[in-house]
Amino acid sequence: MFMQKGWLAGVLAVTIGIAGVSRGRTIAERFWGLICDETLLRISTALAGLCTLMLLVNSVPTWDQTHYGYYLFPARDVMFGKSPLVDINHQYGVGTIYLIAFLGLVQGFPLDYWSLAVWVNILNVGMAGVLFTVVSRGPHGRVSAAMMLPLLVWGKFAQQDSPDRFPSVGFLRFGLAMLLVLACSWRADVRMDRVRWWTITGLLVASSLYSLEAFLYSMIIVGADQTADVVRWWRSGRALRDVGANLARSLLSRGVGILVAHAGFSVAIRVTSGLWPDWRHYTQYLSLYADGFGFWVPGVTDPWSIVILTCVLGTAWAIDQLVRTDDISPLKFHHARMVLVVSAAGIIQFTYFVYRPHPFNLFHIMWPSVVLCVWGLVHLLKENWGEGEPSVRVIVVGGVVVWLVLATQAVHGAGTNVSHTMLGWFGRWLAGMETSVIPWGRQPSLVDTKDDVEFRSMLQAADTGSSRIPMLIGADLIERTLPATHYVNWFPLSYPEQDGLIPLTRENMTGAALNLAPGTLLILERDQRAYGDRTTMPAIQALCKRGYLSELVPGERVVSFELQGIHQEALGFLHRFV
Structure with missing residues (x-):
């Protein structure tokens, strides 16, 4: 999984680790104080964020025809008058079709592979921004966000193939779930509590129409957030009866919203097509992936078992903080809630692949565990490094080694592929070698042969x-x-x-x-x-x-x-x- 050229990162990590184990104000502590300086951190994060953005944007759209066809052709069906849940089969969801069809209508020219590849890249960059924002709102957010940037680049270039070639590994499939995690990252204070509740409810209703898969993810995420609310009500001294009434009111309101949305959608399909929707199309996600895919369970020695293990440990830590910690501050309670929500998202997304016999590329479901690892590493550095516990310092050194190796991979991958990114386009534009006014340089896909x-x-x-x-x-x-x-x-x-x-x-x-x-x-x-x-x-x-x-x-x-x-x-x- 790690590149052989990561030896340089290993040397740097060992140097920091040796310095950290020594007594007194060590080199590691000086380094930590330097990166925690507010002004320096803000400037460096802004510059690194801009470079990351330019690396994530493609200047040469790329796509896999087979996988893009699963999205492109149903969307074109909708644009030309066919009705979803009536005569369109699509495993990735009804809302996905409508979203792509809407993008095809607003772009001003025919929807084809090229334009869909550009939209997929833009949406995936947006999801990277969502992940960055979620990390920044967690424990020690600014430092965590800075450490997250090279990992976003690593996720783009260190895979078997570019994630933009396959729409099913990015925003079109997991975007609503990540937006829901972002909504849950808002503080549940008096000023934002109502806005937060309505935003989460709206995203939950939208996910129920978007696809069954997105709805399953969203229910677990909202369930984790609702669990934290129940604990908050209970710890505030409310009677058990009041806690139960609040929970029932919240669940009932969201359930009614989902039913009303589906009823309105069904009536709209009936009016436009003359037929009631066939909801077997909606549940097609389950039937398609239940047959013919075999059974696969991650083994103890399988590297991908780390993904689910991280999320399970995150869930256990969050529950312990929420329930057992006395006199927990509102900020720490909110951070524990975020860890619980992200862990729940990682667990439910990972279970999708338990029944897949070819888990050759799980990068798109590892992001929750990556977020948890970044938060955990920064927390140990900030809160527990000075206690002098050898076990903590060993874990920290190991985490820094992994982070540096992944950052080295990111730099290597970005250097190899920079010519196909917006950063490469910008460099050519500064050198006078690029005349296109947009990074993608529209190229017609129809050649008059x-x-x-x-x-x-x-x-x-x-x-x-x-x-x-x-x-x-x-x-x-x-x-x-x-x-x-x-x-x-x-x-x-x-x-x-x-x-x-x-x-x-x-x-x-x-x-x-x-x-x-x-x-x-x-x-x-x-x-x-x-x-x-x-x-x-x-x-x-x-x-x-x-x-x-x-x-x-x-x-x-x-x-x-x-x-x-x-x-x-x-x-x-x-x-x-x-």
Whole structure:
């Protein structure tokens, strides 16, 4: 997990550790006093924060077509009139679709891979800002926030692949939960208590509409925050009956808000589509990840077990502080509440991967444990370092070693990839080598090659009305053909598994054909060997001979067919083909 070049960080950490173990005003204590100086800390944090921001912003958008398709195509469905929970399947949630569709409407040009990649990067940078703010509101916030900055850079560049390539590892999936943690970080004093309660309730209701996964995360986070409220009421001397009444009132109000929001959403779908929502789409998150993924439990020696162990220890410490500590100050009570909320968020997010057999990239669910580790390290340095306990100093030295190694990784990764970041763009702009007025430098994803011209003319010549057009094309054509579909009223075909431009096998196509109306345009690539399917095109040609399909445009690379009224007989024939 750690890079071999971390030896330099290890040497520095050992030096600080040796100095710290000695008696008197050691080098470590002088170093700690230096970094705790308010003026120096504020200036250095501001400069480091600006550099971190410029490193997190991409100047070259990057995406994985398959994963982006899971978000892009359902969002385009909504933009062109389809209704969620009726005829759109999407495992990552209804609210996600609406958010992306809204971004596509406000950007002023067609929503495609490039523009979605830019939005994903912006949202992920925003989530990094949320994490930074949460850390700054915790114990010894300014020092903790300063130590968090290189870890944000590490999370960007030290992974197997850029997190911006996969929308499911960033804000679009975990953003609402992190915003809820941020709302819980507000002090529950008299002045902010009502605003805080309504903000948390609003985010909880929004998460219930956003996705089932986000709703599960949010319920646990709000439950942890509500638990701290119950302890606060109890410690303030209120009668048990009053505590129970306050709790019941809070839970009932939030439950009614969720029911009203879902009822209004259902009525809106009924009015716009003429059908009531099918809530099986809402729970699709559970069914999709319950089958075919096997079972995996982190072993004791597995490095990822540290993630869940950190959150469990954080929960235990927070409960001990909230319940057992006498005469706890309001500030320390608030910090214990924050530790409890962040620990709960980490536990519930980690449990999602317990049933996944391929936990090769858990970086996107480790942030709660990272926040807890930063708070814990700074707390030990500030509160317990001077007590002289050898065990505490060993833990601190070990934590500093880990932090320095990760910071070294961050510097190495940033140096390797700086040319693709806003910091690299800014350097080129200062040197007069960059003329683009924005870091991303808009590049059209539709190139007028012979294949693209052929495909676009095929679409424009088709009178499809509001029909959906299923496509069977190679991966190299997917990116360039998507912008061309903006010139016609095109709808991607929805599957029970996931929306997206998925290569159709013979079984996929025959099962989906039952939902296609006569006159639907079917576009296929002549050479199906690109993805191992050598049977579909001969089967389609056989259907044309029997009159079920009509070939419209016999292009060189792609060819279109019109569905003439395919029915059970044709489906049976296609199943028996080969």
